[in-house]
Amino acid sequence: MNATPLLEARNVTKVFASRGTIGARGTTTVAVNQASLAIHATPPSIVAIAGESGSGKTTLSRLLLGLISPTSGEVFYRGRPMEAIKGAERMAFRRDVQAIFQDPFEVYNPFYRVDHALEVPIRRFEPHKSAAERRALIEQALDVVGLRVDETLGRYPHQLSGGQRQRVMVARALMLNPSIIVADEPVSMVDASLRASILESLLNAHDQRDIAIIYITHDLTTAYQVCTSILMMYSGAMVEVGSVEPVIKDPLHPYTQLLVGSIPLPDPTRRWAAVQASSSAAGQHSTTQGCPYAPRCPQVMDICRTEAPPLYAVSANRAVACYLYRGAPAVATEDVSALYIGA
Ligand SMILES: Nc1ncnc2c1ncn2[C@@H]1O[C@H](COP(=O)(O)OP(=O)(O)O)[C@@H](O)[C@H]1O
Numbered sequence: 508m509n510a511t512p513l514l515e516a517r518n519v520t521k522v523f524a525s526r527g528t529i530g531a532r533g534t535t536t537v538a539v540n541q542a543s544l545a546i547h548a549t550p551p552s553i554v555a556i557a558g559e560s561g562s563g564k565t566t567l568s569r570l571l572l573g574l575i576s577p578t579s580g581e582v583f584y585r586g587r588p589m590e591a592i593k594g595a596e597r598m599a600f601r602r603d604v605q606a607i608f609q610d611p612f613e614v615y616n617p618f619y620r621v622d623h624a625l626e627v628p629i630r631r632f633e634p635h636k637s638a639a640e641r642r643a644l645i646e647q648a649l650d651v652v653g654l655r656v657d658e659t660l661g662r663y664p665h666q667l668s669g670g671q672r673q674r675v676m677v678a679r680a681l682m683l684n685p686s687i688i689v690a691d692e693p694v695s696m697v698d699a700s701l702r703a704s705i706l707e708s709l710l711n712a713h714d715q716r717d718i719a720i721i722y723i724t725h726d727l728t729t730a731y732q733v734c735t736s737i738l739m740m741y742s743g744a745m746v747e748v749g750s751v752e753p754v755i756k757d758p759l760h761p762y763t764q765l766l767v768g769s770i771p772l773p774d775p776t777r778r779w780a781a782v783q784a785s786s787s788a789a790g791q792h793s794t795t796q797g798c799p800y801a802p803r804c805p806q807v808m809d810i811c812r813t814e815a816p817p818l819y820a821v822s823a824n825r826a827v828a829c830y831l832y833r834g835a836p837a838v839a840t841e842d843v844s845a846l847y848i849g850a
């Protein structure tokens with residue numbers, strides 16, 4: 508229960524100089540705001556980071572992958588501060604923590620067969636392996652993601668469907684037996700009809716190889732299908748975290764309530780459109796104090812505008828960053844991990 512997390516963020520904030528809009532010179536964007544989370548290896552967590560476009564999901568994942576450094580706060584890998592991980596240890600980290608991105612085409616070289624994309628990481632991390640051993644690793648990984656070797660190897664990227672390409676990426680990520688795969692919107696660029704097979708391949712990796720998964724998405728429906736825990740982000744901050752079941756079935760944060768109301772349901776009278784119109788300000792990061800959701804919150808109170816709320820532990824498996832729940836105990840940063848144990 509108190510084992511060192513595999514990956515942990517403590518009070519992590521990332522501030523960017525704003526992207527060059529006229530008049531915005533010198534302004535900043537708080538992409539991630541005081542976020543804390545912990546992902547465990549045993550049992551392997553399977554956690555969704557969910558939120559609308561611009562809420563800071565990709566930035567948080569890049570912090571966890573060690574691709575960027577936080578402005579404040581700290582990221583840990585197996586209890587070690589990320590910035591201390593260098594040399595051989597860095598190499599081990601790169602292997603142990605794998606990433607899958609939104610657009611698989613960025614990883615493929617169109618002039619090489621897909622075999623190449625699979626061979627390169629093995630040659631890099633296991634240079635002593637023979638061609639036959641490499642081939643065996645690749646075939647095992649393709650099997651986990653449900654791809655047939657003869658339909659995959661020897662082909663060029665454009666000869667595969669988008670779903671197959673992304674499943675090859677899942678195979679590539681799990682080939683070297685990592686402890687965790689961070690998948691940033693892995694299905695948002697593929698046809699809806701192909702999404703299930705990709706998500707299933709991720710779940711197979713989790714089930715068969717005990718790999719922890721961080722599934723980043725703007726889509727609560729797939730988050731609910733895939734994950735056992737969920738972190739809801741709004742404007743860089745965690746607004747509601749905990750087991751996926753209570754968060755989605757009985758959301759407590761006013762923002763989660765709005766989003767869950769927008770999950771497409773068989774009932775055709777409930778649509779995305781209305782909600783998206785009302786939530787179009789989600790990407791706007793307030794630079795003012797207080798709860799980031801306060802300007803849009805139907806239940807806003809005075810205190811919400813002056814001080815950002817901590818996460819309140821409303822039950823054993825859930826915490827909500829909202830003053831409506833201030834009767835509950837605030838969660839200490841180092842205890843946020845407890846919410847994801849076992850999951
Ligand atoms: N490299 C960057 N430079 C400046 N602003 C950035 C950069 N990366 C992200 N941002 C800004 O940070 C916010 C969060 O972005 P991002 O993490 O990509 O969100 P998401 O993945 O949830 O869509 C957005 O306002 C985005 O414009």
Ligand SMILES: [Mg+2]
Nearest residue numbers: 564565566692
């Ligand atoms: Mg993103």
